Structure formats: C-alpha cells, structure tokens
Amino acid sequence: MRSPIFYKPNIGKRILWVILIIAVVLAVVFLANILAAKYLPDRENDAPMNDQPHSTPISFELDPGVNYENASGNSKLYFYSAENIKITDKSGTLLKDLTLRLAQPKISIRGEYALFYDLGGRRLITFLGEKQVSELSLESNIVLASVSSGGYLLVVTEGDLHKCAVSVYNPNGEEIFKWNSGGLSVVAADIADNNKEIAISTMNTDSAVIKSNIIMFNLSKDKPFTNDVYENDIFSRVHYSGSHVYCIGTTGAKIYNLYGKCVGSATYDNRELTHVAIADDLMVLGFTGTSKEGGVAEIKSYTHKGEESGSFVIDQDILFLDIKEGTIAVSNAHGISILNGRCRERFRVKPAIDLRDFSFIGNDRHGIGITATGAEIIKLGA
Helix, strand or coil, rough: CCCCCCCCCCHHHHHHHHHHHHHHHHHHHHHHHHHHHHHCCCCHHHCCCECCCCCCEECCCCCCCCEEEEEECCCCCEECCCCEEEEECCCCEEEEEECCCCCCCEEEEECCCCEEEECCCCEEEECCCCEEEEECCCCCCEEEEECCCCEEEEEEEECCCCEEEEEEEEECCCEEEEECCCEEEEEEEECCCCCEEEEEEEEEECCCCEEEEEEEEEECCCCCCEEEEEECCCEEEEEECCCCCEECCEEEEEEEEECCCCEEEEECCCCCEEEEEECEEEEEEEEEEECCCCCCCCEEECCCCCEEEEEEEEECCCCCCCEEEEEEEEEECCCEEEEEECCCEEECCCCCCCCCCEEEECEEEEEECCCCEEEEEEEEEC
C-alpha cells in the first residue's frame, strides 16, 4: 500500500504573487488619481478660506487727484504717473520719490530692471531696482519698448520712409541692432533674456486680407531666421518666457521655441480674451464666458505646447490675473483665488479691503493689493 502523497505549498511563490497583486493595485490607484486630477471637475467649494490675511499698508500716501499706475518686479514696486515715480521695497517702504515728466508713461519690467518710456514721445529711463542707470532721448517717436533681465532695451519707433524701426541698445545706451520694417507695421516685440534674440509681430493691411508676420532675429545677423505669415489674425503681444516665445493673437496663440519653430497653438473658441499671464513656460488666459455651465468668466492654463492643462470658472468679470513660480492668482468674489498650474484652487484670500488689482512680489507668498485709495502688502496663506 502506497503512502499518501502530500504537496508542500511553495510559500515563496505565494508571497511573490501577493506582492505583485499589491503592486498592481497601487499602480491602478495611482493612475486613477492622476486621471482624476487632470479630467474631473474642480471641487472649488472645498478650498479653504483665509478671510484675515496679514496685510501692511504702504508707508506713504499716493498724491490725491493723481492717476497712478503700478507694476512689480522681483524686489521693487513702482507707482508712476505722468508727473512722478515712487519706488518701494517688498515691505512697502518708500525708497525713491522722483519727478517724472512723461506724457503717456509706460513700463516694462524684467528681473531687477524697469524701463519707463513715453508712448508717442522720445524719452526712455531705465532703473536697476531703485537706481536710475540710463536715460535715452531718441530722434523718433516711440511705439513700444521692452527690457531684458540683462538691461538690454528693444525699442520700436515710427519710421519715415518705412513704417517702423526696431532697435536694440546695450546697457551703455549704444545701438547694437537696427531693422527697418518697410511697409509692415510693428504691433508687438520682445527681447530674450540671453540678450541675443528678438521676436517681432507685424501687420499688413494693404490687401483685403489682414496678414501678420512672426519674425525672429539673432542680433548678430541682418536677416531673420524665422518669418511666418498668418492670415486674419493680429498678434498684439509677444513675450519670451522660459525656453519659448508666446505670441498672443486675436483668435488664438502661437508658441515658438527659441530656434524659431512653432511648437504649439491654443484657440479661444470664439470667446473674447481679456487677460494674459505668462511665466516660466506657463500660459494662463482669461476669457469672458465659460466652457462649463454657470459662471461669468473663465481662465485656462496651457503648456508650452498649447495643450490645455486646466480651467477655473469665476462668478464675475476678471479684475486681475498673475502668475509666480507656478502659482496663479485671480480675482474671485471680492477676493483672490490661489490656484496651482492646473487651475485647481488651493485656497482663497479675502482681505478686508476691496481690491481693484493684485500682483505677486518676489515670490508666490506675497503680493501688492491695489485699492481705490492706496495699496497694501498682502501675505498669502491658507
């Protein structure tokens, strides 16, 4: 009689199968969370509210009856009018109060540099922080201007035999590049932070069809390395950010890499574009109307390829929109909604003051809030 045969289970194999099953389950859960974060609607009501943020009024009064504009750089704030400039640090302490005589003052800020120019006039003044470092008086009227983080100036002026001239000046005020536009009108332009490339948007209305050109130059060359033509669109803003150039049109946006190739585009879905914020290869656009039910306005964020990465619906018209370090600030319900780069609301801030404008200062944890009568430094937090 044979003895019964007993099979000993292979404990090691069973343990491996258990580990494999657990790993598969965890992978499925992880993937589901990623897909939910990307495609499911935002749970806006779950965002915590900070209705008592720490805020500090600026340490001086703006002159009554004077219409001030404001802009913020990495570490300085600029309040300016046709008569003067007031410069403060991030805490709101007044550093400089200067007389300024510009009929239509405009500002371009990049890094620590701030360029003031007289739209339709001939004067440009450059500051490094609160220190004035240069002043130029040109022979032609200024159409637009911008400054790089290295202090190089791109200036578009009215032409004589040609419609516009585009010039670049080094920090010493020496002209190092010039291009005449011929019969093309220059609509927008910007200079890269490497101080080596510029991008220009032009428009030609001589024919029945509006034609726009996106033109890119290396400053060491006389001829452009990119000259793309688009019909029935006008690119009113050109902006270098990260490793790309963002061209904002009336019907959509085009995104170029630094080699002059169009690598992405975004359409507006026949809605009116009201606000634009671009930083570190993140583009956020504000629109009237929404792609979802309810709401009055909507913002959408896009990658450098023009792919939509998120949206956020707002119950009122957008008053302000800004980006810093991948964090988005947008007006909402008389306060500020703080969103991540995918437009998912992290928290809301509701100061005791009524804001008409807001922008980050230095980092994504502090900002300047503008009211009808003054300004306050606001510390953001959940």
